[in-house]
Amino acid sequence: MTEKDHHIYKLQDQLVARSLTPEKMLVYWQLHDEKVQFICEYFYIPEDQVIKSLRLMEHGSSIVLHEVILRQGVSSWVFKGIKPNGNYYVELGVKRSSETFLPLLKSNSIIHDSNIRLTAGQPLSPGWIGKVSTYTYYENLEGSIHN
């Protein structure tokens, strides 16, 4: 048997959220460098320029309640002063610019108000689907016909 036969391939990372008090939440994570390197390579971002951030999100809305830009080597964070009656989750990801964020990990939910129904299993239809052909994306539909 070669060394490869024993290899266990693992790229499963985790982002865990724990409620410390109703206003305080601890998050900690494991994120393989390979995953970040993959995204850098995909978007042609030099690895030393990659910006990782944490986003505190409220269930049922896509509004970012709080964003933290992470320093190198940090692997946990405490969110303080959060509203005690909300339902939250956290995303850890990479910022491609000030506007664009790609989540790499999503935490478990922290539920303070169990009366609000959480949505799950969103369908695969992110708005752009109608503009996509088998192999490409059509940016300007009207323009494309006249060009």
Added chain:
Amino acid sequence: MKGIGSQKEKTILMLSWEYPPHIIGGLARHVHALATELGKINQQIHVLTSRPNESREYEQQGNVHIHRVNPINDQDMDFLSWMAGLNLAIIEEALRIANHIEFDLVHTHDWMTGPAAKFLTRKLEIPLIATVHGTEFGRNKGVFTELQQFISKKENELCHCADEIIVCSDFMEAEILSLFKVPNEKISVITNGAVSEKVQQTHFDIEELYPFLKGKKMIYSIGRIVKEKGFQTLIAAADLLKMNAKDICFVVAGNGPLLEWYRQKVRELELNGFVHFIGFVNEDIRNSLMKRADIAVFASSYEPFGLAAAETLAAGVPTVVAKTGGMQTLIEDYKTGFYMQSGDEKNLVRIIEWILENEARSQEIARNAMESINEKFSWSQNAKATDTLYIRALSNNCQKEGIK
């Protein structure tokens, strides 16, 4: 990696962003047909693909195992970010499976899953086969925008890191060689298949679904509703024919970003009732339409192979194809089909009129086409040729690693 001796039965990790029931264009049908035929010759195929609404995470069809994943950012409005998320989800799932199943090689279809394929072949130390179905340059007649540049760069990277590249026509081979400057011996032309049995077997009453077909001769086309498919030429031809051909109608099936634009164009030209853009159709309806069609037209300006045209030819429908891309070698003019000049509606009108006026001769041409296409293009032959390529890639890889 398994040794050379066990290469007869291989385990292939096949990546495609679309796979039935998630059908956006021809890619899903191609990968499905290839995987099924490879399964029939005892290859174990693990297809990793995206997960549309309510489809199952895992299912097995013979020797084909389908694993579906959702990107973490499945609602991302940015197409490239969504695709990055899908690639990450594919990598995670593939590695999870690789802990239990030993893959022999990775076969990816087009640039969308290319980054995951590249990562996985490095990680698992197995060969990479890439089928390039079309190029961004070819589709747009150049690369103009940032997005097009990004896609073209990804296509280039995939071609350079793949051990073997498969294309569907000589035309595509020339395009890849000229665009990406890869070694000639790395590219193999393996033509697509064309399926006709299901068309003959269909018993669906298409006139019940589309009553406007009653008493009319039907000119049929199908494809993703995008500019390069040339449906504007079809509409222009219909406009020229409308006064003199009351007993015909045009039916265009397919969905796409220009669907509403074309429907509007049809209304503006007062061609309602004469030209019908019927939208997406499933396989049963598509087969019934082909069976009912009197003429099929594919007026594309860019077509790497022309799978839809090969299918109408295989179904025995007199078929007009634009002399472009892979369709240039699909037929012999007035022997097995009819060539038109892309973008030339007057040329198309003359051919349609000839077919309608020479019905017996047209039927004979269609019968010739049916024999020729079924002989030349079959998915089982495609799968055998692909399998031969797999064996070559594995053998080369073994030699590289010094395993004899």
